[in-house]
Amino acid sequence: MxxxxxxxxxxxxxxxxxxxxxxxxxxxxxxxxxxxxxxxxxxxxxxxxxxxxxxxxxxxxxxxxxxxxxxxxxxxxNKLRKLDALVPLLQSASVTDVITCGGCQSGHAAALAVACSESGLRARLLLRGERLSVPTGYNLISGMYGEVIYIPRSEYAERDDMLRKYAKSVAGGGTVVQIKDIRANFDGTFEQSQSIGIGQTSKKVAVVKEGASDVxxxxxxxxxxxxxxxxxxxxxxxxxxxxxxxxxxxxxxxxxxxxxxxxxxxxxxxxxxxxxxxxxxxxxxxxxxxxxxxxxxxxxxxxxxxxxxxxxxxxxxxxxxxxxxxxxxxxxxxxxxxxxxxxxxxxxxxxxxxxxxxxxxxxxxxxxxxxxxxxxxxxxxxxxxxxxxx
CATH class of the missing domain: 3.40.50.1100 (Rossmann fold)
Structure with a gap:
């Protein structure tokens, strides 16, 4: 052993x-x-x-x-390794929706969508470019497990503004949180619910950077x-x-x-x-x-x-x-x-x-x-x- x-x-x-x-x-x-x-x-x-x-x-x-x-x-x-600690952290903060971005065939976006669905979270994926005539590969997986929004390349060039804008629209009357803020306030316990109720209306939206390039x-x-x-x-x-x-x-x-x-x-x-x-x-x-x-x-x-x-x-x-x-x-x-x-x-x-x-x-x-x-x-x-x- x-x-x-x-x-x-x-x-x-x-x-x-x-x-x-x-x-x-x-x-x-x-x-x-x-x-x-x-x-x-x-x-x-x-x-x-x-x-x-x-x-x-x-x-x-x-x-x-x-x-x-x-x-x-x-x-x-490596997409899964980078989510290994992140997903439980999102659960601990009672996050309901997660927004990220990537290319049309982004492996990161697809992995996050699958991980979120397995963990009781909703994934919103901002993908660069146009919808494929026949979805396939990671693009297909992203659409099956998450909600996909196709973003024009000119808008996608300003990623931070783009993510901020869509996070606010998804949150509505709820809140938008950054991963760095969740980390700073994390006290090391995981006592909160790890799933979201079907009737839950108040949203807490977290933004994950492209490629999950966070500490x-x-x-x-x-x-x-x-x-x-x-x-x-x-x-x-x-x-x-x-x-x-x-x-x-x-x-x-x-x-x-x-x-x-x-x-x-x-x-x-x-x-x-x-x-x-x-x-x-x-x-x-x-x-x-x-x-x-x-x-x-x-x-x-x-x-x-x-x-x-x-x-x-x-x-x-x-x-x-x-x-x-x-x-x-x-x-x-x-x-x-x-x-x-x-x-x-x-x-x-x-x-x-x-x-x-x-x-x-x-x-x-x-x-x-x-x-x-x-x-x-x-x-x-x-x-x-x-x-x-x-």
């Missing part, structure tokens, strides 16, 4: 109600063999004996994949790293490189913060998919400041920006492009990986982490681990745009 060795401060920080009943996840080894970085053979590893397992795992070209994509049939991956999202990621650091899993003494594909960068920042707090000899490689380095650095600074303000006394571990930066490196994806575009051969690579390993990637997000992990594993310098952030349902949207490639 694995025994968690979290510090007293971490134990106190993680002593709360969670959306996920357990932090468990599957870790799958993969062997890459290749003469070219962009043309490799992929093999899922299946061992007949412990001796064979050790021999192969010690060879170059092996990395591990944290299968967070398997956490939930509809909202697996509360970091707690679910810290919980994940604490789980992974157990001796029977990744352990706390091995030097590891954790590769994460990054939209907003919140996931990479949360994992790196956990590594620093737990003093693990690990490092996060954050693969930037959209935006400039300064955008990720700005979010890094903001989330760290918010975290120190909220929980520094609980963790008591001397958190500094310099300390965080020793655990986090931002890199560009191997083949940069305008976000959302798919390059020649990428869909075929995703097909190859799926057929040979059972791991489903998408060409927009997780393929970038796979490419970086493959190159690092082939270099053989340090053990490499890829965090699968899910998002594979976005393949439906990609198929609509590139039908001839499927």
């Amino acid at each position: 694995c025994i968690c060795k979290a510090s007293e401060g971490i134990a106190q920080l993680l002593n709360r109600k969670w959306f996920l009943s357990r932090p468990d996840t599957l870790i799958q080894p993969v062997l890459i063999s290749s003469g070219k970085p962009d043309a490799f053979d992929v093999h899922g590893l299946h061992f007949s004996s412990p001796k064979e397992s050790k021999r192969i795992l010690d060879s170059p070209g092996v990395f591990h994949v944290i299968r967070d994509d398997l956490l939930h049939p509809l909202m697996g991956g 509360i999202a970091l707690l679910g990621l810290i919980r994940l790293v604490d789980y992974l650091s157990q001796p029977c899993l990744l352990g706390s003494n091995r030097r590891l490189q954790l590769v994460i594909d990054c939209g907003t960068g919140t996931t990479a920042i949360g994992v790196a913060l956990a590594i620093w707090i737990l003093r693990l000899p690990w490092k996060v490689i954050g693969v930037m998919l959209v935006g400039a380095l300064k955008d990720f650095k700005n979010l890094e600074r903001k989330l760290l400041d918010d975290f120190k303000e909220m929980w520094h006394q609980d963790t008591d571990c001397g958190i500094t920006r310099e300390g965080l930066e020793t655990c986090l490196e931002w890199v560009k994806r191997p083949r940069p492009r305008k976000f959302g575009n798919v390059l020649e051969g990428e869909i075929q690579t995703c097909q190859k990986v799926a057929r040979e390993t059972g791991i489903l990637l998408d060409p927009i997000y997780t393929l970038a982490a796979w490419e970086v992990s493959s190159n690092l594993a082939l270099s053989g310098k340090e053990e490499t681990v890829m965090l699968h952030t899910g998002g594979t349902m976005s393949l439906f949207g990609v198929a609509q745009r590139y039908p001839s490639q499927f």
Whole structure:
């Protein structure tokens, strides 16, 4: 049986109600063999004996994949980790309606809608652009579990004003609350009702940022790293490189913060998919400041920006492009990986982490681990745009 060795401060920080009943996840080894970085053979590893397992795992070209994509049939991956502490917090504040925003095929919006419906909350989703002629993928899930409103791109450009406006319209005679205010007033108890009555008319509306890029999202990621650091899993003494594909960068920042707090000899490689380095650095600074303000006394571990930066490196994806575009051969690579390993990637997000992990594993310098952030349902949207490639 694995025994968690979290510090007293971490134990106190993680002593709360969670959306996920357990932090468990599957870790799958993969062997890459290749003469070219962009043309490799992929093999899922299946061992007949412990001796064979050790021999192969010690060879170059092996990395591990944290299968967070398997956490939930509809909202697996980092989207769910970021909601792990947030949803119970909303329940504790007697929130009735939650508003967020995202692209037409936003995995975050869909995950929040599913989580809200499972928790007795109503989700209102502001999606950028026009209604699809045939809803599919995350867009379909968003419409099934939440109320979708399509926002013109010109209005969506001013996200804060847009969210504020629609939150007020939904609240009516009720109230609008910000996540930061709920956090500040949270006393650590969860005694209030965790569901809303059908006849309830007074609304309490909470606004969740695009991508759930709020400091509360970091707690679910810290919980994940604490789980992974157990001796029977990744352990706390091995030097590891954790590769994460990054939209907003919140996931990479949360994992790196956990590594620093737990003093693990690990490092996060954050693969930037959209935006400039300064955008990720700005979010890094903001989330760290918010975290120190909220929980520094609980963790008591001397958190500094310099300390965080020793655990986090931002890199560009191997083949940069305008976000959302798919390059020649990428869909075929995703097909190859799926057929040979059972791991489903998408060409927009997780393929970038796979490419970086493959190159690092082939270099053989340090053990490499890829965090699968899910998002594979976005393949439906990609198929609509590139039908001839499927």
